[in-house]
Amino acid sequence: MPIYVKDWDIVVPGEVLAEGEYIAGPYVYKDGNKLMAMAIGIVECKKEVIKVVPLQGPYIPKVGDVIIGIVVDYSPTTYILDINSSYKAILQASEIIPPQRNVLAEDLAKYLDVGDAVICKVVRFDKYSDVMLTCKGKDLGKITEGRLIKVNPAKIPRLIGRKGSMINLIKKETECKIVVGQNGFIWIKGKDSNSEALAEKAIRKIDEEAHISGLTQRIQLMLQLEKGG
Amino acid sequence: MLNTKNKKIVLIDSDGRRVDGRRPDEMRDIKIKVGILENADGSAYVEQGNTKIYAAVYGPREVHPRHLALPDRAIVRCRYHMTPFSVEERKSPAPTRREIELSKVIREALTPAIVVEQFPFSSIDVFVEVINADGSTRCASIVAASVALASAGIPMRDLVAACSIGKVDSVLVLDVTDIEDKYGEVDLPFAMMPNRGEITLLQLDGVLRLEELEKAISMATKACKEIYEKQKKALKEKYVELRKAIIEGGKT
Numbered sequence: 001m002p003i004y005v006k007d008w009d010i011v012v013p014g015e016v017l018a019e020g021e022y023i024a025g026p027y028v029y030k031d032g033n034k035l036m037a038m039a040i041g042i043v044e045c046k047k048e049v050i051k052v053v054p055l056q057g058p059y060i061p062k063v064g065d066v067i068i069g070i071v072v073d074y075s076p077t078t079y080i081l082d083i084n085s086s087y088k089a090i091l092q093a094s095e096i097i098p099p100q101r102n103v104l105a106e107d108l109a110k111y112l113d114v115g116d117a118v119i120c121k122v123v124r125f126d127k128y129s130d131v132m133l134t135c136k137g138k139d140l141g142k143i144t145e146g147r148l149i150k151v152n153p154a155k156i157p158r159l160i161g162r163k164g165s166m167i168n169l170i171k172k173e174t175e176c177k178i179v180v181g182q183n184g185f186i187w188i189k190g191k192d193s194n195s196e197a198l199a200e201k202a203i204r205k206i207d208e209e210a211h212i213s214g215l216t217q218r219i220q221l222m223l224q225l226e227k228g229g
Numbered sequence: 230m231l232n233t234k235n236k237k238i239v240l241i242d243s244d245g246r247r248v249d250g251r252r253p254d255e256m257r258d259i260k261i262k263v264g265i266l267e268n269a270d271g272s273a274y275v276e277q278g279n280t281k282i283y284a285a286v287y288g289p290r291e292v293h294p295r296h297l298a299l300p301d302r303a304i305v306r307c308r309y310h311m312t313p314f315s316v317e318e319r320k321s322p323a324p325t326r327r328e329i330e331l332s333k334v335i336r337e338a339l340t341p342a343i344v345v346e347q348f349p350f351s352s353i354d355v356f357v358e359v360i361n362a363d364g365s366t367r368c369a370s371i372v373a374a375s376v377a378l379a380s381a382g383i384p385m386r387d388l389v390a391a392c393s394i395g396k397v398d399s400v401l402v403l404d405v406t407d408i409e410d411k412y413g414e415v416d417l418p419f420a421m422m423p424n425r426g427e428i429t430l431l432q433l434d435g436v437l438r439l440e441e442l443e444k445a446i447s448m449a450t451k452a453c454k455e456i457y458e459k460q461k462k463a464l465k466e467k468y469v470e471l472r473k474a475i476i477e478g479g480k481t
Contacts, residue, residue: 012464013342013379014387014424027384036424038344038384040464055468056271056382058289060347086289086303086351127300127349154382212472 011037017050025051042211059085059153059183061125068185071116074108084183089131117143146189151207153184158210173223174199198226238412240397253402261463263380271381275373279363284373286381289351303348307336311359331367338371338420338430344384364406365393371420376460388460390453391420394445419449423457
């Protein structure tokens with residue numbers, strides 16, 4: 001059972017990773033006896049499982065994901081949101097409008113207008129309908145302050161880190177409130193614009209250097225240097 | 230310049246060299262750059278001798294018009310276009326018959342490599358722009374487009390490498406130029422997935438004997454593997470260099 005790659009190697013589609021009784025993880029497929037990469041990314045081998053963590057790629061919705069969408073249109077009862085994906089998302093107006101009011105009698109633009117950003121959660125996603133969202137819940141809802149930045153959705157797992165270690169580090173060092181949308185949109189709200197700028201800088205650095213080991217130490221060092229100076 | 234008024238054009242000289250001094254089984258230098266277009270999801274530039282090509286990839290994105298969308302997979306669309314200044318005499322910018330056909334040919338050469346089943350109701354759009362044409366443009370377009378697709382992070386089974394084989398003065402030659410294409414006997418564009426060993430494009434303009442065809446395919450396979458190595462290097466370059474810079478910077 002030869003294995004041709006090691007952890008942290010960068011691979012491109014079609015590269016043969018191993019041969020034999022290994023299990024193909026995400027972005028790896030089996031062609032007969034060979035395991036081949038399916039995207040440009042970094043190899044991770046854990047025991048028998050070989051997976052590729054992509055460096056680039058589109059956002060594919062998943063039920064339960066917290067995402068940030070931008071309103072692009074609305075109909076009498078729904079809002080249509082751009083969620084940085086190849087599918088558009090639907091948010092029922094009844095999610096936003098108070099329950100005692102009649103949705104059809106209301107002017108929807110009063111609550112959310114085109115261009116507004118909303119923190120939502122995916123409640124349904126299948127082949128046969130558009131993505132359904134909800135914005136009822138803790139930390140969900142319309143964004144009215146702070147800054148919204150966009151990064152590569154493939155880098156979101158690195159930005160969050162193992163059990164949220166990376167994002168908690170940034171939150172602690174910059175004292176900002178940060179909501180990471182799985183679709184690559186990130187909302188930052190700090191006590192002043194300097195701390196917001198610092199958090200943004202750290203996130204951009206992760207976006208760029210996510211494939212290089214020792215990332216957490218570098219981010220920690222950078223945050224402490226910037227804060228000191 | 231070649232004098233085309235003479236009856237016979239010499240494409241292979243007495244030393245066995247071609248018009249540009251190459252040996253029959255020698256490729257032109259290939260230069261591949263990745264990520265040159267800011268607004269595209271993935272992009273690449275390929276320079277193969279005087280053939281210069283840009284490829285841009287958008288998607289997976291919503292399909293317009295919507296009735297084209299398929300419920301089980303993404304559709305792949307391709308536009309091959311030659312700029313008016315890419316050839317010796319100005320070409321009208323409107324799509325010609327040839328360009329429409331090449332768009333289809335390139336699309337069909339790329340589609341087997343893309344994992345289209347992952348993106349139902351979506352489209353993946355490939356735009357190929359020929360800046361300068363000097364033979365083998367469809368092959369260089371496939372090379373550029375497959376690198377652009379991979380750099381956009383679209384799941385692919387393999388990269389697609391392509392090259393052309395010609396027959397000039399009864400000799401099989403690799404990577405034909407414009408002049409060899411015009412005055413040669415045969416032009417055979419060829420594309421394959423090098424790791425899987427699957428051929429995705431094989432056209433033949435002219436007449437070849439069976440042994441010659443077999444030899445041509447083996448020549449092209451060898452060349453495609455070389456091109457694949459260059460595609461791989463170009464795709465990794467950006468990431469490897471940044472990693473190197475940081476690791477070396479950390480030491481000092």
